[in-house]
Amino acid sequence: MESGDVVLSIFDSHVVLDNGIVMVTLSKPGGCVTDIQYGGIINLMETLNLESHRGYWDLNWNEPGGPLQSDLIQGREFSVVVETPDQVEVSFVRNWDSVSSPPTDIPLNIDIRYILLRGSSGFYAYAIYQRPSGFPDCDLVQTRMVFRLSKDKFQYMAIADDKQRVMAIEDDRSPGRCQKLAYPEAVLLTNPINPALKGQVDDKYQYSLDNKDGGVHGWISFDPMVGFWIIFPSHEFRNGGPTKQNLTLHAGPICLAMFHSGHYIGDNSCKFRNGEAWMKVLGPFYVHLNSSSEFVDPFLLWNDAKQQRLYEEQSWPYYFPASPNFLKKEERCSISGRFLVDDRFISTQIFPADSAYIGLAAPGEAGSWQKESKGYQFWTKTDQNGYFQIVNINAGEYNIYGWVPNVVGDYKNEIALQLSPGSSTDLGDLIYKPPRNGPTLWEIGIADRTALEFNVPDPIPKFINSLYINHPEKFRQYGLWERYADLYPENDLVYTVGISDYTKDWFFAHVTRKRNDGTYQGTTWQIKFQINTLIQIGFYTLFISIASPTRSILQVRCNDPKVEPPHFETPLIGQDNSVARHGIHGFYQLFMMQINPYWLVHGNNTLFLTQRVNTGPFNGILYDYIRLEEPDVPY
Template identity: 60%
Template sequence: MGALQKLRRIFAKCLSGGSSGCSYPMAPIGVALYIQENYVIIDNGILQLTLSKPGGIVTGICYNGVDNLMEILNKEDNRGYWDLVWNEPGGSGIFDVIQGTEFRVILADENQVEVSFTRTWDPSTKGTRVPLNIDKRFIVLRGSSGFYTYGIYEHLEGWPDFNMAETRIAFKLRKDKFQYMAMADNRQRIMPFPDDRLPGRCEQLAYPEAVRLTNPINSELKGEVDDKYQYSCENKDNKVHGWISMNPPIGFWQITPSNEFRTGGPVKQNLTSHVGPTTLAMFGSAHYSGEDLVPKFRDGEYWKKVFGPVFIYLNSSLSPTDYTLLWEDANVQMQTEVESWPYSFPMSDDFEKSEQRGCVSGRIFVRDRHVDCEDIPADCAYIGLALPGETGSWQRECKGYQFWTRTDNHGIFFIPNIRTGDYNLYAWFPGFIGDYKYDATVTITPGDIIDLGNLVYEPPRDGPTLWEIGIPDRSAEEFYVPDPNPHYINKLYVNHPDKFRQYGLWERYADLYPDHDLIFTVGVSDYTKDWFFAQVTRKGEGNTYQATTWQIKFKLDEVHEDGTYKLRVAIASSALAELQVRFNDSTVSRPHFTSGLIGRDNSIARHGIHGLYWLFNIDVQSVWLVEGENTIFLTQPRCSSPFQGIMYDYIRMEGPFP
């Protein structure tokens, strides 16, 4: 028997879970489709994909001699599945593993198989099933070491109102094999077993996702914290992640080649892989944003969107211990997928191919005469297209597509492969506050090549800078991030640039400031050492928490009575918090400025270092200021939990023009 025949014979034994026999013929060279009563099997000689019929659940993946990479101890509908969380307005969330009710073959030849599992909404299910038509597609190509999946969601005119808090794809892998997780060159490690999160093996921490391992199966992990949010990632960096099996050495990788179908823009954070072993393809979620990024469908509006395709890539190695080979190969494959976008092979007309799309180019400058007398080329600015809206609305946009890039050091940008439609062009600029919006709608039609020419952004500015704290980059990362309590560490983040991902850092504030709140003196203090990364509450007796008030002290040689002063406060994150600002008198009952209650992004608890961006431009009356020593009091009064608070991005005091 030849090697190829042996390989085919191995594959012919594979079915979901390996628990039942398989009587279909061995796959010929190319891609073969086998349709059974309850399963659909697609085999290209490299891998074999088994899907439930008509549900469209991934029940089995046979690869490299392993009969099933999916967790065979789980029920079949808890292995590989599309899901969403939805609710009627005012109702509670409903978790829905999307099961198809109709199966169709879209294409089946020796080069490609594409199959569809659809679920059509029926008015009789109102209140119990999300009012969407859903079409889940799976594609296997000849010679490809993996498979593609994408979904088409449609809400027809006149259908009921609803909210969709989350939608994604989840894969649950075999815990007896996949124990090494990788999501970046410096974020990969041996992971705990899911059993380590059971009673008797762990200590429950402040919220269900976080535990401290007290009796793990792998004793080397004892004392560490496990929390899935420690492995979150910004959309722009969330291109490949997954797991490696020890025996045999196999990699399972989720590759997302485009962010166009994800919500919230390039720096929106999402989950990746975590203990399970679980791998996620996140399309939309309220994580690190809250309700602002939950799409709400009202008044019977029509909506349709394609999520994906994403690629599930499998690889193997002859070396059982060198994980870097599999990770490096997965990154090479990721680059191949990115360069192949938009794919030419999906059969749905709703997925626009390259020739159906357009592109936009131009050059953008920043004009701030207090920084430079000439317009400054916008180096490394984020610039992109999203649905028409107000300035800065892109970060809360969650129904359409977004297309982003970064400018070069000359401010030049090129955005390719934009789906047809109407957009606004938005941008933001590390080093400058605020948001840019192009003053006209950009309409893309097939084949468009649109050059917008030279654009100019004028950031908010009323006068010269008297002083500033931080860097305007929409993150609190440059501020002081403490070492964790040694009792609550994840060893991955010891001596790691992302030390903010350690658990429990909110509690370190009271350790550092046991008797009084933070005081920052302009010209003396160093924000990298003396400005705590988050203004959190302080724990009191029992389960009570106290408001905190920070102080900024600064000197003015003189106060211009007829001049205009401005305080710019850029916030990187807010969690059910309020910013109150008082000048030179902390006791006045009515603050000189209040933001009101803002934010639900929960980034403090979820180690995110930023959530949604807020910018407050506060007019400062000269009578509030004095010659000599001044103090600004920043109070965060909301204090019912340890996770309420603010992460500052940047603070600037401007004086009047000379």
């Protein structure tokens, strides 16, 4: 053995991987991370926890129509996959069996793997989830890997350049140290161990990130100076595409590698029916460790972690995972092309889709990629001329999906692509013709699939998270839904086209109002506008682009607030919970309403928008953009 060799040691109940920089101990045959030694810390994990609750994989699932179940995954068979001086890969397998498996086990075969490389300041983890044909029906609701770090060491978190702070620990959320708020995840710290945190809100949803904006997050210990980071080299194996918001970390200290959840998009369970066969590789992701021999600005460790993320991204797909189910570079394929927009009311010429998102996901309806979870997704952004290239795609069948800034709706190619290993496909020009029926009479907001441009109010003073004071993401503050009743205590919002300013006069969330008796009432917003020349031929068209709905029914009435039935009504839409979870967007939807000119008048008109579901404070709609179009008729 030479210095720096990767050494594997196997004991009765543990397996140890050691490369001289980091030493990782795993339970055997369970496959949980019980001990990480690095940078002078004997164990980065929380030793007060059971070994099975330090670094572990878990999931939530249910039988069709049955209750939700939790499944902490424990391997039953251990094996060595690779053992060389340069690399060790170990496997912990739990196969499902109708006779011997306990009822809490999801009907999946699960193979959890860890890899340690020579010279690496960290380790890799991934899992292979597989259903042979004929397994029982079930719904996979959520799955992740969880790291519970030493609470005595790791109390400073970082998820972005401007999102770093000292955090509460799990003890601060216990009775006597906090006040429970509107849902279990949120508490007001009343007697925290760190007195500097007194009077602040702790809520894990305040640290969510879009897949497209994440890639690295973690914790820092100040004594000694050590960083623990989760790095995603790719998001192809995570559900919901680039705009899916995922949890990153929270008080504990806990660090999460989220692969699949319904947060911010509602029910997107992997529903397996009729013995469907399925397989997916989750990861690998990288656990990066860094340190300094003396106390330094924590931003230096954060910057190092960001640089490591770039290295991991450039190294993707990795060459070293031993599973044949993880496709190597030579087994993958690529596409290229140009994305264009054809909207003659924006431009007389077809124009490039500048900075548009375009990607591949499983065949489905336009926009279905937002909830797609069984397969892989591959996305990129176009350049200013609309050109794009997507590389390292797993072979298979896909639709092409996309959306364009300042343009409503979702693009989808009509014919699914069959991509073979090693292929390179030039798609030529892809032309998106967005929904459009006539020239714009007026519009509110920006078609960017978020409510960020609207009036996000200042937080309630007693419910502050200091991280988001004077921060561009002030929507992350707790309790903003209550500010609507503060600003509109009796009469609802009224917006006058041409006079009102949507950045100040359009509340970011169409929510309920709490009554004095503790119940809630639906609210009706008004849009007032003028029609100087009423066109009697054809229909006016109202486009309502929704950034996120939560258990809502939207009704629209023209000039008569009491007409029944309403001129337009959606079904019950949305399980996003984006308002409660401090997200400015969720599952995007676009609704189009034809307006009969007989409902309108020459001169002053009013649209009444009613969100009528009033079961609680979190029923509501985040609007993205609203546009009224005139009929397209020659004058």
